Amino acid sequence: MPDPVKVAISDLVRDERLRFRDTYSSSLAETVERYAEAMVDYGTTWGEFPPLVAVWLTEPHEWAEEVPDGDGRYAKLTRLPKSYPANALILAEGFTRCAAADVAGVVSAPAVIHPGTWADAERLAWGANSRHGRPRSSAETARVLDSILSRPEYRAATGSELAKLACCSKATANRHRKARNEKLSTSAPDGVGSVPETPGVATAASAPVDARGYAIPPRLHAHFAGVPAARRLTGQLRDTAAKLSKLANVGGREVHPSFALVDVEAAVADVLKAVAWVESMLPAESCRSCHGDGCVSCDHRGYLTAAAAR
Numbered sequence: 585m586p587d588p589v590k591v592a593i594s595d596l597v598r599d600e601r602l603r604f605r606d607t608y609s610s611s612l613a614e615t616v617e618r619y620a621e622a623m624v625d626y627g628t629t630w631g632e633f634p635p636l637v638a639v640w641l642t643e644p645h646e647w648a649e650e651v652p653d654g655d656g657r658y659a660k661l662t663r664l665p666k667s668y669p670a671n672a673l674i675l676a677e678g679f680t681r682c683a684a685a686d687v688a689g690v691v692s693a694p695a696v697i698h699p700g701t702w703a704d705a706e707r708l709a710w711g712a713n714s715r716h717g718r719p720r721s722s723a724e725t726a727r728v729l730d731s732i733l734s735r736p737e738y739r740a741a742t743g744s745e746l747a748k749l750a751c752c753s754k755a756t757a758n759r760h761r762k763a764r765n766e767k768l769s770t771s772a773p774d775g776v777g778s779v780p781e782t783p784g785v786a787t788a789a790s791a792p793v794d795a796r797g798y799a800i801p802p803r804l805h806a807h808f809a810g811v812p813a814a815r816r817l818t819g820q821l822r823d824t825a826a827k828l829s830k831l832a833n834v835g836g837r838e839v840h841p842s843f844a845l846v847d848v849e850a851a852v853a854d855v856l857k858a859v860a861w862v863e864s865m866l867p868a869e870s871c872r873s874c875h876g877d878g879c880v881s882c883d884h885r886g887y888l889t890a891a892a893a894r
């Protein structure tokens with residue numbers, strides 16, 4: 585393993601696809617706070633924390649990201665081409681420590697840098713948090729295994745190969761693959777469970793389902809297609825709001841005088857209000873009265889928003 589070198593934390597690309605922590609858990613927020621306080625105690629430095637692990641891209645990484653088209657109804661997804669250039673520094677391990685550094689105002693950290701590709705960054709990220717830091721929860725390990733199994737080259741991997749990549753036990757890897765295969769072959773794609781029969785609506789085994797678990801009529805598919813991406817965005821906004829209020833509370837006001845100029849609590853409350861409003865306006869259920877044709881009870885939309893479904 586190469587020796588750690590000092591890097592500016594702002595130079596690291598933090599890509600959520602390489603982060604397998606449950607970012608909305610309160611215990612993670614507590615860990616960030618605890619690490620941040622330790623960094624402040626070290627004199628606002630990285631202190632004794634283990635070095636980060638990053639990949640220095642030897643070739644560009646290109647992919648497409650699906651985003652809601654922004655017409656306000658999340659009617660369809662647009663595929664946006666994205667890329668990282670060669671020489672980008674991709675964080676593979678240490679997201680929680682970097683979040684703590686943001687809170688504490690620490691700007692540089694030691695990092696072990698591996699020259700490599702995006703695939704190398706993924707492999708390093710799959711094994712992250714297995715050696716130190718807060719132990720991974722079973723849900724977090726499951727996310728790692730899902731990420732590995734979504735790669736065509738690892739679909740036929742043996743239990744022990746999977747266990748090695750995910751740094752988990754062979755039993756966990758095998759159990760996860762079995763459950764995943766059963767889910768993929770018998771139920772809806774997002775794992776909501778089996779699709780109940782709805783009168784007058786064809787229920788293909790692979791049909792997407794709404795919040796109640798009912799198949800979504802094909803004419804409504806476009807309306808529901810953007811919901812997962814919108815939920816990811818609102819989740820990220822919640823995350824940002826939480827970081828902002830922490831930044832202001834853990835010594836932020838002293839370190840960054842500009843915080844005194846902004847009413848952070850009010851700003852965060854506004855962001856959370858907006859997030860809640862967006863979430864309440866997302867399509868939640870296909871209309872039980874008209875099955876998507878449009879009627880008075882669904883305001884001729886064919887579906888009910890989360891707010892209307894409550």
Ligand SMILES: [Zn+2]
Pocket residue numbers: 871872873874875876877878879880881882883884885886887
């Ligand atoms: Zn209706």
